[in-house]
Amino acid sequence: MEKDQSKIIREQANRSATREHSVPLYLTSSFIFDSAEQGRAIFADEEEGMVYSRYANPNTTEFINKVCIGEQAEAGLAFASGMAAVFASFAALVRHGDHIVSSRAIFGSTHQLFTQVFPRWGVTHTYVEAVDNKAWEDAIQENTKIVFLESPSNPGLELADLEFVGGLKAKHPNVIFVIDNCFATPYLQKPLKYGFDLSVHSATKYMDGQGRVLGGVVVGASSLIDELRFFIRHTGPAMSPFNAWILSKSMDTLGIRMDRHCSSALALAEALEGHDEIDDVKYPFLPSHPQYLLATKQMKAGGGIVTFEVKGGAERAFRFIDALQMILYTSNLGDARSIATHPGSTTHSKLTDEEKINLGIRPGTIRLSVGLEDKDDIINDIIQALETTK
Numbered sequence: 001m002e003k004d005q006s007k008i009i010r011e012q013a014n015r016s017a018t019r020e021h022s023v024p025l026y027l028t029s030s031f032i033f034d035s036a037e038q039g040r041a042i043f044a045d046e047e048e049g050m051v052y053s054r055y056a057n058p059n060t061t062e063f064i065n066k067v068c069i070g071e072q073a074e075a076g077l078a079f080a081s082g083m084a085a086v087f088a089s090f091a092a093l094v095r096h097g098d099h100i101v102s103s104r105a106i107f108g109s110t111h112q113l114f115t116q117v118f119p120r121w122g123v124t125h126t127y128v129e130a131v132d133n134k135a136w137e138d139a140i141q142e143n144t145k146i147v148f149l150e151s152p153s154n155p156g157l158e159l160a161d162l163e164f165v166g167g168l169k170a171k172h173p174n175v176i177f178v179i180d181n182c183f184a185t186p187y188l189q190k191p192l193k194y195g196f197d198l199s200v201h202s203a204t205k206y207m208d209g210q211g212r213v214l215g216g217v218v219v220g221a222s223s224l225i226d227e228l229r230f231f232i233r234h235t236g237p238a239m240s241p242f243n244a245w246i247l248s249k250s251m252d253t254l255g256i257r258m259d260r261h262c263s264s265a266l267a268l269a270e271a272l273e274g275h276d277e278i279d280d281v282k283y284p285f286l287p288s289h290p291q292y293l294l295a296t297k298q299m300k301a302g303g304g305i306v307t308f309e310v311k312g313g314a315e316r317a318f319r320f321i322d323a324l325q326m327i328l329y330t331s332n333l334g335d336a337r338s339i340a341t342h343p344g345s346t347t348h349s350k351l352t353d354e355e356k357i358n359l360g361i362r363p364g365t366i367r368l369s370v371g372l373e374d375k376d377d378i379i380n381d382i383i384q385a386l387e388t389t390k
């Protein structure tokens, strides 16, 4: 059988009569019917066919199919952004009185949904520490509808035990298990095989990989995807065909890019570990990581993010970032270009000090998204910035 990456590269929307090699961009809002009878049959679900790009489009379908191959999923849906995908995964499934169990260290906007938006609709949540298996089990209540997590976490790079948490599905068959698999990508981590029902991604990050377009995707069990399809059809957060065309092309190189992101990130983590000007280096595939064995069990490689703490707190962290010569400062991640972020003053600045510590964010914490440049150039830029800001 062909390997996933070969299948992804070979997946393509049906060729048109023009016999193009590369898939065209289907910038069309609607699709014509050959006859009144065909229009009736398609609307009645008696015949398959595209209707309107809010529902489906050849470019978005091609992209979704590739993510389904990567995650070994039955079905999927594409969204205008990662947050549209995360929001729909909850909003389409919960009702008033439901409860969500989630890992504490989650993407900032997802935290805002749990704390600011869903309470207005009578949906409550309980946070647990992702690393604490017993806490997951204890947090599930009678009215729990969804168990949600991110692993590895941002920016602390802590892992949830996917086999354990996914295994709770057997005891709680009515609870829906959802993972935001954005940091690992389908190439490094396949959560559905552990019992998770849905895997959500911000395609904006590694799937695009070049900082160009926003996108989101959800894949998993077809019965749940059908519920989400109803929601997306009638609320409209669909992915643009243009973004889908870009993202589908990007999926062809996801594996080879992730191999490079991961090998350079590991080399950087090894180079920084024990450096005089650094207090702590976190990387899942570094043997000193407290969950190294779990990481090597559930991930193919450690991912493209390295988190470390420079000595001297926020003041030093600012000087360090300003001293970087090649590496850019922006809040995005998963790009061909290496990116440094100071989570404490940007992505996670709205949190209290206690919340920051819970997520592993200290004043000197730097999150490095390791790009595709030569690894020596990345390491050398960081070392020179550490040396010149002593």
Ligand SMILES: *Cc1c(COP(=O)(O)O)cnc(C)c1O
Residues within 6 Å of the ligand: 081, 082, 083, 084, 086, 107, 150, 154, 180, 182, 183, 201, 202, 203, 204, 205, 214, 215, 216
């Ligand atoms: C970026 C990100 C999101 C949100 O995705 P957008 O495409 O920016 O809307 C959600 N989850 C994680 C883990 C992310 O990194």
